[in-house]
Amino acid sequence: MNYGDSISFKFLYDKTQFTTLSALSSSTGWKVTLPDEATCTFSGTPTVQLDGVGINAVLTYTLNIKPDSAMTWA
Numbered sequence: 001m002n003y004g005d006s007i008s009f010k011f012l013y014d015k016t017q018f019t020t021l022s023a024l025s026s027s028t029g030w031k032v033t034l035p036d037e038a039t040c041t042f043s044g045t046p047t048v049q050l051d052g053v054g055i056n057a058v059l060t061y062t063l064n065i066k067p068d069s070a071m072t073w074a
Contacts, residue, residue: 006066008065009063010060011063012058012059013060018050028043028045030043040074041071041072041074042071043067043068044065044068044069046063047063
């Protein structure tokens, strides 16, 4: 992955979580744990975007993280 690429995560809307993530504006440390318990740690700058909504549609948002460090797998 190049540092110019973003990593995207989609979430079901939760007001507390959305508000917390939206308040982040500088480089933050992240840890992603996969189902097989492998982990990846890195730092990056987040942006949060509410996805489009429709009648009877599930409300979701996307967290985009632009990494600014190497990714370390364990």
